[in-house]
Amino acid sequence: MSAHSFMEIGGHLLLACRESYLPNLAALFTEDELRHDDEQLGYVSTVHEVRDRLQLHGFTADRARAELDKAVQAWHAKHPSPAADELGVPVRDAAMILSGLGDFVNSADEWATYELPEDVEWQLDARIILRLAIDVSADADQPVRYNLDDLQRYQLLAPGTPITVEARSERLRGIATDAPLVILTEGSSDSQLLTDAIRVTHPHLVGFLHFMDFGNGAEGSAGSLAKLVRSFVGAGIANRVLALADNDTAAHDALAKLKRERLPDDYRIMHYPALPLLRRYPTLGPQLADPVLMNVNGKAGSLEMYLGQDLLTVDGELVPVQWVGYVEGQKGYQGAISASEKRRIQAAFRRKVKAALQDPHLRETQDWSGVEAIVEGILCIFEQSYAEQRTHGCDGKRPPPPSRC
Structure with a gap:
């Protein structure tokens, strides 16, 4: 079984990354928010704090919804059947996708699962997906955790590695370069x-x-x-x-x-x-x-x-x-x-x-x-x-x- 990192909202996992982490997501946390022991490694903040950070980076609610609408329109253009695509996956509109995402994020069932249509997910920046999930969260104080447990368990990431600092520094270098x-x-x-x-x-x-x-x-x-x-x-x-x-x-x-x-x-x-x-x-x-x-x-x-x-x-x-x-x-x-x-x-x-x-x-x-x-x-x-x-x-x-x- 391979190791993954996840973004976790209220205990529900999304935005998996295999055998690594996404620097753009790590940059949304600080080293002061690191929590780890022998079994767990991750960064913990809250819905409203991460929302504010996304806002400062330009990932606003309006931008997130507009990019979702655009991705869904492209998906529908690729699969014009309103009922299902060629694999039988139901074709949903943006409102249905958001509704399902909200049910997942706010679910009391710890085993609840949710997947965006692949053709939609691949068109969206991970921070857009995170912003959409945060905006449908019913609790502003709900914990948001970057789950790195697997990476520690499989020794792919050592506790104490300042990935949030490194991620923000890399982003700044990219800005300075471009x-x-x-x-x-x-x-x-x-x-x-x-x-x-x-x-x-x-x-x-x-x-x-x-x-x-x-x-x-x-x-x-x-x-x-x-x-x-x-x-x-x-x-x-x-x-x-x-x-x-x-x-x-x-x-x-x-x-x-x-x-x-x-x-x-x-x-x-x-x-x-x-x-x-x-x-x-x-x-x-x-x-x-x-x-x-x-x-x-x-x-x-x-x-x-x-x-x-x-x-x-x-x-x-x-x-x-x-x-x-x-x-x-x-x-x-x-x-x-x-x-x-x-x-x-x-x-x-x-x-x-x-x-x-x-x-x-x-x-x-x-x-x-x-x-x-x-x-x-x-x-x-x-x-x-x-x-x-x-x-x-x-x-x-x-x-x-x-x-x-």
Whole structure:
């Protein structure tokens, strides 16, 4: 005789799983609800507690009934005889199925049995079936037990194995893997400009990268970005999350503490990458009237510096960076192009995007290297664990693919 796990409502067994358990059902319990001795192993909650948990996961009463109706309609379409299918199994409608399920769950007969039509059961998520059973239960305090007795008896599961924690962690990993990467920037301008940019440079990634919409005019800073990351961690946001910041002195200083904190492994912190253009870039300081060529990577790398040399050039000259203040924490100066130049470059970039989308051949005459470097950095950032990234960083370059030979 093979071992099975079961969901048990009021002592009545349903949702059998042979020689294992269903992680999606285990995730509905907590380790505090584990009950075991030499003969029994299982998790015990109540009808109303499990109903609340299903509700939070989106398995509502309306959804459960709608999916049952759909499954029954498909069954009837497959077996059009209203009396019986080809095996003589009576063809029931959804109301009859629910009525029979209610009689079973609320029965005083401990030997009562019930089976959903196979063609219906196979179309339904186990959590939908559980929600249907819970909704027809007459007693909200009736115990709901995940019965793992057989698995213990046949040594397929050892007491103390935290299957509820593992199941929820696996579900979160699945959500993080399948859901779009959420990218947090310092404010709405960066988010909107990068969203527009990938439509030109990486159209195949539209829908897979999600730059958070801050709303019009919601300009922020690296400091507010750090607070936003902490709020995401505190809220248990399951998506993979990337904090994407300027590559300047102020941003490195504002994020320094966050980088030292222990973040979930699905979180990353990234600055815009170093650019060859910025290694010898004109800068203005208080001592000299003429621009001085300096490496401004890590010191003045706001997004506008990545939107193209064609936009940074006015009358044949690059718009200079102005040194604006000393940052004690980084032992260096913060640099930036003027606010008026930033506004001009942002407006020109929107026109540049529009033109490139209308005529893709224009891309060959435009400079998109800065945006492409940012996206390459985003693509590489999850190749390392968070601990490795904290130690070694990400240079925005992906390693070559492994040889297939």
